[in-house]
Amino acid sequence: RYLMRHRHTTPFEMCELKLHLRLPMDCWRQWIRHRTASVNEYSTRYSLAIDAAQTTASDQWRLQASSNRQGSEGFLEHDKGKIFSVREHELHELARTVYNERIEAGLAREQARKDLPLSTYTEAYWKTNLHNLLHFLALRMESHAQLEIRTYASTIGSEIVRRWVPMVWDAFNDYMFHAMELSKQEIDIISRLQAGDADGAWDIAVQYGFLPPKGETIKFNLERGEIEKKLEQLGIRPPWLE
Template sequence: MSQETSTPESRQSAIERLALVNELRWQKFSVLDDGFVCLVDVMGDDSSVVQAARVSYGDGTKKVSDDRTLIRYLLRHRHTTPLEMAEIKFLVRVPMDCWRQWVRHRTANINEYSTRYSLAIEAAQGTPEDQWRTQAESNRQGSGDALPVDLGAKLTIEEQELQQKIRSVYQSRIETGVAREQARKDLPLSTYTEAYWKIDLHNLLHFLALRMDSHAQLEIRNYATAIGEKIVAPLFPMVWEAFLDYRMQSMFLTRLDREVIQRLTAHAAAAKSAPPYSNDEFLAAQDPAWVSLNRSRERDECRSKLELLGLLAKS
């Protein structure tokens, strides 16, 4: 493989890159009430992705605009290997309930703070009185609207009392001589833990696509957003731009969605009507498999997509 030719421009770019990394490294970006994410180390940049894709070319032979075009092509067509050539290592401080979701992404290297070797971190995530949420009606694992603030205030006080009580019990066990590995067993999931988390750029973007999504739990969404906007975006600006355009702010249409649109627009053309179309027109054009269903998540998702496209009047 040919190597990049050192030029004044490339040397200046390397100096600026090093300054950026040093500025970000170990900077703690706050999340929730006592959590954070911070950059420990990074290997690679946008040009690393480009170089991996153009394995038979040196880096210095292409224009920046061409690099951007290639990166956008890779993200648009979901190529993975070039993005795996870059890696980022983080230090994160996160409540254990969020961490349980986090480690479901098994494509990272992790080393976590151990409450067998050390005392549990003396911090637990608290819920502000205006941030208690109802259970979502349409999503069994998600949240709905905010609870009334007066009720939230009561819940927050109860939460604080519970956390203080459990911490007192834990501390008493430690002072009595109970083993740390046993004394910890009743600590709440709101207790903070810390971990080093190293992951390649492709799998990091997959993590961010899922955890920045509006369907993700708000708390882990805050962590993912901080990682993406505060760390990934400045380190990989071209990749981040393409990621937003083709993953986070894009729309996936199924075959059924496409056929609904075709029937809807064909009927509208015959009737000489223009969008936004009515819900009755949508129901007339819906997939035949949905017609007999009183409730259909797939139909609801299709309706939401068409509303976002401006084809349907918002319900």
């Protein structure tokens, strides 16, 4: 716990884990962005593409988030979602049929695969050390991560890491995943609010560009939104929301 608390990461780098993954290609694209692992992926240039694709239940089609261009919020109505699930099935069937026709015609696998959808499953061996794995989990278990990769990450954390290194898992949750990191600006604002100086907190927010001067229209500010979420966790209501 001391090592985790004070970010002494070298001992965690001595622990290694190799996972055999099976996941859709669109999820794998996000996963492989973490360039701190050794990877050996199933090759559809050498082998036939895996005959499986991720499907979406009619009540699981998510709507585009209004405040986050790469996020989702809420679900499409079941009746409308049913239409998209049927179309999804038709698309998968067509893509697989065309792929199989190309293979049977003797076309090269490296070319026959090019129209398979991103929902097609791939497999990979993924080897990483504990330090980098925890960093991966901190990012991909977080609520803003895409649901599909968040589900994988949460399962790895709760079902594998927790059993493998239980003390590290508890320390990770206490000092990293469920902890809060504060910037200098955030500390300045919180200090003023805790001292009962709401005007001073407002002035600091203006000074740092999080708010316009009093009397002007308050517009969207990403960093201010992050501060507001942290204040909410601490049970503090910022004066500009009154």
